[in-house]
Amino acid sequence: MFLFYFSIILATLSSALYHFSAKSVPSNINFPISLIVTYLAALVVTIITALLFPAQNGLAFELKQLNWSSFLLALGIVGIEFGFLLVYRAGWNLGIASVLVNVVASLILVPVAIFIFKDKISWVNIAGVFVCLAGLIMLNWKR
Numbered sequence: 001m002f003l004f005y006f007s008i009i010l011a012t013l014s015s016a017l018y019h020f021s022a023k024s025v026p027s028n029i030n031f032p033i034s035l036i037v038t039y040l041a042a043l044v045v046t047i048i049t050a051l052l053f054p055a056q057n058g059l060a061f062e063l064k065q066l067n068w069s070s071f072l073l074a075l076g077i078v079g080i081e082f083g084f085l086l087v088y089r090a091g092w093n094l095g096i097a098s099v100l101v102n103v104v105a106s107l108i109l110v111p112v113a114i115f116i117f118k119d120k121i122s123w124v125n126i127a128g129v130f131v132c133l134a135g136l137i138m139l140n141w142k143r
Helices: 002-024 031-052 059-065 069-089 094-115 123-139
Strands: none
Touching (some): 002 069, 031 069, 094 123
16 A cells, blocks of 8 residues: 555655756756756666666566567657746746646546556546546636
């Protein structure tokens, strides 16, 4: 049960830290250079993590287990990074942009979850989707 709650808390806090940091990147810096430095720092953190939690079956075995998803994940990460740096440079509000992107991405993933991963969606979940849609309308409501 620890992993269940720890994982969602870690993802939530990391997402908040990510958006705060992305919004704080100086607007006059070349954003690919900013991302290179970010990825180098992330590489160091990841190497330290790998040393703290070594692969049980060895590095070679673990590398053989990888598939195409690692490469698509890399494309997704870079797209998110570039996208949010541009979003915040374009002047989007921190609270609105992150919510908008996450809700729309979640709505896109509902059919993926159902048809590809065979996730079960209840009527309560479907009602939640409509609440998210209502929230998007309210977020973008002109005063």
